[in-house]
Amino acid sequence: MxxxxxxxxxxxxxxxxxxxxxxxxxxxxxxxxxNESFGDVKSYSEIPGPKPIPILGNTWRFIPYIGDFKIQEIDKVSMRLYNNYGDIVKIGGLLGRPDMIFLYDANEIQKIFRSEEAMPHRPSMPSLNYYKHTLRKEFFKDNNAGIIAVHGESWSEFRSKVQQVMLQPRIASMYVSAIEESSLSFIKRIGKIKDKNDEVPSNFLNEINKWSLESIARVVLDIRLGCMDDESNLETQQLIDAVHTFFTNVGILELKFPFWKLFNTPKWINYVDALDTIVGFTRKYANIAMEKSRENIKKMDELSLLERILQIENENTSNLAAVLALDLFLVGIDTTANAVGSVLYQLASHPDKQRILHEEIMRELPIDDMKMTRKHLENLKYLKACIRETLRLYPVVIGNGRCMTKDTVIKGYHIPKGVQVVFQHYVISNQEKYFPRSNEFLPERWLNKNESHHTFASLPFGFGRRMCLGRRFADLEIAIVISKIIQKYRLEYNYEKLDYHINPLYTPKGPLKLRFINI
Structure with a gap:
């Protein structure tokens, strides 16, 4: 024993x-x-980049007048950093926020996306996170804080409720008629606002925002807001202004020294007021939509996006409805409107491409009042190529990224947990090594079977588990409104070429004084 x-x-x-x-x-x-056993891993301190100074670090670069990083010119700043330092650049010493790594290599971005965990973290937005989880926590309750500036289990639970509806192409195509109706209203609006020379006013981008809001409201809530009516509701313009204020201020609050954490700065007050306006609007109209849904029995193909989600989840809560509407309005109005404005400007600036597109549209839709179908949209290959090429050259959001949740290796350098890695999509998609003749507007490059492109060199809607939730509907909205415009009008732009800037998204710098000439 x-x-x-x-x-x-x-x-x-x-x-x-x-x-x-x-x-x-x-x-x-x-x-x-x-650690990429093919070679020794270099230390984090060896990553090239602009050197921080004592006390102020690199934050001083964002200070007006003395700094060399202007927020409205981040595209040019990013290009300059790439030219000076190469494929990976460290922006360290940022007061009140983690270091940033600017990444300009599509292969490395692919590795990060392919190996990301089930609940990846985007670079944090402390201002919006504070608004949702502290300042207005009574509204964003019970794990219903939405998907923007939310991470972990709360984000995963909310996204799981909505993504099976929102990311299905088949479901998105059910809203072709609703979006076409809004687009036809926009066509009529263009006819009313253009002058005797067929030129639209300098605030034309705001008119596109009205169409964008109307389209989103129809799809998400099945509500007609009348944004493009002569006597349009003042609330709708207030919402558009609030979304614009949000985007304008969020970059300032996140990149400059966060004085708002210490006291209520004017920017912070405007930011909170704008978010309160958006919350109030979405709560009101989500409640109206919910009441309307209870009163009317609809067929499956008549349901709003919100009704589909609530039906699948077997929920009937106005809070979920309002939070979902909030996030979609917050990131769907300005972004889609700016994309449409940019596509129209590029087509007006390239009449030869516009002519090819018009011929394609007329083959599919030879009659003005012919109803669009999913099949028509599938056949408009050149239209999709024009949109894709515009978003390659001028992505509405010029960068995306991830916050590292563990130590990792990128480009042979050790990257500690907590560092924010920003994928510089604008610079990458404008590089010759990824797109030959990259500075030219060439929609044909997307149709040429002999020309292949790196999948991760142009990602206007992001990629992976945190890909833009509304991309199917944004694609649909942009394609339908552009096709209806080009079907009816010939576009011209007869002024100096416009530069692009961040205002608050990537958009032409100057008024879109386009001519809409009846065909």
Missing amino acids: FKLMKMNKIHIKTMKYNYECLRKYSYTFLQNIN
């Missing part, structure tokens, strides 16, 4: 030893994989 116990002790010790050896070997093996 004693011998047996002794043998068992020896056996247990041997097993412990073998386990420890296996654990150490596995750890070393995994470390070697993570």
